[in-house]
Amino acid sequence: MKSFLLLSALLFYSNLLYSQGDLTFTYDSSGNQILRAPSTTVNKSMLVQAEEKDTIPIQDLKQKYLEEQIKVSAAPNPVSDLLTTTWENKEDEYFVMATLYSYNNRLLQDKKLSKAQSTKQFSFRSYPQGIYILVFWSNKDRKQSYKIIKR
Template sequence: MIKFLLIISFLLCFTSRAQTKITFSYDAAGNQTSRILCINCLSKTAKEVKEIEVITNDDLDPFFEKDVISYYPNPVKEELYLQWQLIKENYVTSVNVYSVTGQLLRSYSGNERLNSLNIPFQTYPAGFYLVLLSYKDGGEKSIKIIKQ
């Protein structure tokens, strides 16, 4: 009798519906707009799930619409090469290199006429670093760099 009840309870566990779920809605910027408790929700079927085969440039959200920032190599061994093309009259006012702990290691300023910069990494130990570009209009862009 105990085996029979054990088998019945085991089967009930597998045939019962999923637990209650909370569903979220988001706006175009990615901010959560609503949270709804859904007691008898059905999960998404395979038809509702969008399959992505290839990522195109239209799928990516740029930080700035026309600004282009290139950097290589990452991971870096000796020197990091930065190059940027900014729109309108915007320019890079300073480039700062930070350690993982937030310590300022090096600062480059006076880059109004430049559109590229070489940052030596030979003296830094292996690890993670942050390169922060500050713009004339107050904007900033950070880049994570790995030093081998």
Template sequence: MKKLLFLFLLIGSNAYSQTPKRIKFVYDSAGNQTQRYICLCLSAKNANDSIYKTEETLVEEDMIQDAEYEQIKYYPNPVLEELYIKWPNTNERKVISIDLFSLNGQLLKRYENLISQNNMKIDFYKYPEGFYNVLLIYENGENKSLKVLKNK
């Protein structure tokens, strides 16, 4: 059993170390960082001949942006008793439910039938302090996760 566990750990650590990184750094001989590049091509077979761009040379098309996700507002964070969430509802993207999860993945509360709403108040007073995930589920199957900290 120990050998099998060791084998899985060895394979898992090897797979993790083989994962290409998205941001690359260049250092001088003294160990100081001199340049930072963003790697746009991350396949394992061509990681050495990837296309690098500095932050200054990035164009709008290189960046993944979703204006509707950026319009989601939630406050206060950290929360004491109530969390207020506001989101845009468009014809293409409507929130149908919100799930509240604890840090270990346990579903604490599900709010449904939100298709005609664009805001929600979630009570946190009955939950202990810690981290929580609030998951907005859209009609088209997409979802957006919000990280929330609960304080005393």
């Protein structure tokens, strides 16, 4: 009986040692959780380590993405008859296809492009007035979309 009581007491007190306590959450300036720790063990060095992780601001990512894109110009926009598009391919990236969609997502034109091409014309003569979407697809499976207005 003594051993049973001793064993029960030992299990009860050992369970108290490993029970959950209060947690402290730390957030960065954007509201993202950066640290979760028991409230008794949070120290300044942990907070500094969490804040010093390599982070890239969204503006820098957006700027890098825009610099990597192939620049396209489409003129005249709004178009009445013929739209001329020009671009400069890069060594490692070039357009392989151009597709023209109506605003309700109906495929109107589908043109294959080569690495040597840097211009393409699209006829809008048979289309009614409205908004159209011109999509260029690159060899790296990236797409660039442009809104074209037909008068």
